[in-house]
Amino acid sequence: MPLPDSAYRQFTPDLRLCSLLNGLWQVSGAHGSIQAETAVQNMFDYHDAGFTTWDLADHYGPAEDFIGAFRRELAARNGAAALDTMQAFTKWVPRPGRMTRPIVEAAVDVSLRRMDVATLDLLQFHWWDYRDLGYLDALTYLAQLRDAGKIRHLALTNFDTTRLQRITVQGVRVVSNQVQYSIIDRRPEVTMAAFCQGHGISLLTYGTVCGGLLSEKYLGQPEPSRAALDTASLRKYKNMIDAWGGWTLFQELLAVLKNVADKHHASVATVATRYILDKPAVAGVIVGARLGLSDHRADNARVFNLALDEDDLRRIHTVTAQANDLFRIIGDCGDEYHH
Numbered sequence: 396m397p398l399p400d401s402a403y404r405q406f407t408p409d410l411r412l413c414s415l416l417n418g419l420w421q422v423s424g425a426h427g428s429i430q431a432e433t434a435v436q437n438m439f440d441y442h443d444a445g446f447t448t449w450d451l452a453d454h455y456g457p458a459e460d461f462i463g464a465f466r467r468e469l470a471a472r473n474g475a476a477a478l479d480t481m482q483a484f485t486k487w488v489p490r491p492g493r494m495t496r497p498i499v500e501a502a503v504d505v506s507l508r509r510m511d512v513a514t515l516d517l518l519q520f521h522w523w524d525y526r527d528l529g530y531l532d533a534l535t536y537l538a539q540l541r542d543a544g545k546i547r548h549l550a551l552t553n554f555d556t557t558r559l560q561r562i563t564v565q566g567v568r569v570v571s572n573q574v575q576y577s578i579i580d581r582r583p584e585v586t587m588a589a590f591c592q593g594h595g596i597s598l599l600t601y602g603t604v605c606g607g608l609l610s611e612k613y614l615g616q617p618e619p620s621r622a623a624l625d626t627a628s629l630r631k632y633k634n635m636i637d638a639w640g641g642w643t644l645f646q647e648l649l650a651v652l653k654n655v656a657d658k659h660h661a662s663v664a665t666v667a668t669r670y671i672l673d674k675p676a677v678a679g680v681i682v683g684a685r686l687g688l689s690d691h692r693a694d695n696a697r698v699f700n701l702a703l704d705e706d707d708l709r710r711i712h713t714v715t716a717q718a719n720d721l722f723r724i725i726g727d728c729g730d731e732y733h734h
C-alpha cells in the first residue's frame with residue numbers, strides 16, 4: 396500500500412477502511428459528464444494508490460454499477476482474494492412511503508445486484524420526513540436483512556441526534572452516521588459527536604473540502620456567480636458559506652488556512668481535511684472524486700503526514716469565531732434535508 400499505515404482505521408471489528416474515502420456523488424451527472432469506461436479504469440488509480448474505500452448511493456447515477464464493473468475487473472486482474480482489499484459503502488434513499496419487508500428487501504437486492512456483491516459492506520439509510528415514523532420500520536427490516544447476511548453493517552446518513560437516540564433506544568444497532576462536517580459547518584460538535592462517542596457510533600463526513608471551495612483555487616478570488624459554480628457540490632457549499640458568514644469572512648479563513656498549509660508544506664484542502672480527521676468520533680472523511688475529470692490523489696495523500704498544532708487551531712478558530720451559528724440557523728445534522 397503506498398499510503399502510510401496511519402491512513403487506515405479499524406471502522407468495525409471486522410472492517411478496516413481508508414480514512415479518506417472516495418466519494419461517488421461526483422459521477423451522478425451533476426458534476427460534469429463522466430465516461431463509464433474511463434471512470435472504471437480511473438478507479439484502479441485510486442485503489443492502487445491506497446484509496447481503497449468508496450462512498451456511494453443508490454441514486455448517484457451509475458455509481459453502484461461502477462463498483463460492480465470495478466470489482467469484476469479487479470477479480471479478473473488480481474484474483475478473487477483482491478476483492479477483500481476494497482470496501483464499498485452504499486446508501487438507500489427511499490422515496491417517502493410505507494415500509495414493508497418486501498419493499499426494503501427489494502431495494503437491498505437491487506444494490507447487491509448492481510454492485511455485484513453477496514453482502515453490502517455498509518448500508519447507510521436516509522429518511523426525508525421524521526413525521527413519518529416509517530423509518531423505524533425500515534430500519535427494523537434492514538436489521539433483519541443484516542442478520543440474514545445481506546448487509547454486513549447498518550448505518551445512517553443525515554440523521555439528527557434526537558432520531559439517532561430514538562433509533563438506539565429502539566435497539567437498532569448502527570455503526571455510523573454520515574453527516575456534513577467541515578471547518579465551515581461544525582454542527583456535529585453541538586450534540587452529535589458526543590452522542591456518537593458515547594454509543595460506539597462513528598461519523599463519516601462529507602462537505603469537508605466544500606466541493607473544492609476550501610482550496611487555493613478560490614483564495615483571493617472575487618465571489619463567484621452561481622453560473623460560475625459548475626458542480627452541484629460547489630453550489631451546495633457556497634450556500635453554506637453564505638449562511639456561515641459570507642465571502643469576505645471566507646477569504647479571511649482561506650488566507651489563514653493557506654498560511655497554516657505553507658507552514659506544513661501542505662495545501663488548504665489537506666489542512667481542511669486533517670482538521671476534521673482529528674475530530675472525536677470521525678472515522679473517515681469522504682472527498683468527492685470526479686473520475687476522469689480531475690485528480691487530487693497526490694495532494695490528498697499528504698494529509699496522512701500532516702499534524703496540526705495548537706497554534707494552527709487557534710488561528711483557524713480566530714476566524715471561525717466570527718461566523719454565524721449554523722446549528723441555530725439550520726439545526727442539527729441533516730436538518731437541511733428535513734421539513
Ligand SMILES: NC(=O)c1ccc[n+]([C@@H]2O[C@H](COP(=O)([O-])OP(=O)(O)OC[C@H]3O[C@@H](n4cnc5c(N)ncnc54)[C@H](OP(=O)(O)O)[C@@H]3O)[C@@H](O)[C@H]2O)c1
Pocket residue numbers: 417418419420421450451552553573574600601602603604605606607608609610611628662664665681682683684685688689690691694695
Ligand atoms: N450523505 C449525503 O447527503 C451526502 C451529501 C453530499 C456528499 N456526500 C458524499 O460525499 C462525497 C463528497 O461530496 P461533496 O459534495 O462533499 O464534495 P467535496 O468532497 O467537498 O468536494 C469534492 C471536490 O473537491 C475538490 N478537491 C478534492 N480534493 C482537493 C484537493 N486536494 N485540492 C483542491 N481541490 C480538491 C475537487 O474539485 P474538482 O474536481 O473541481 O477539482 C473535488 O471534485 C460525495 O461523493 C458523496 O459520497 C454525501
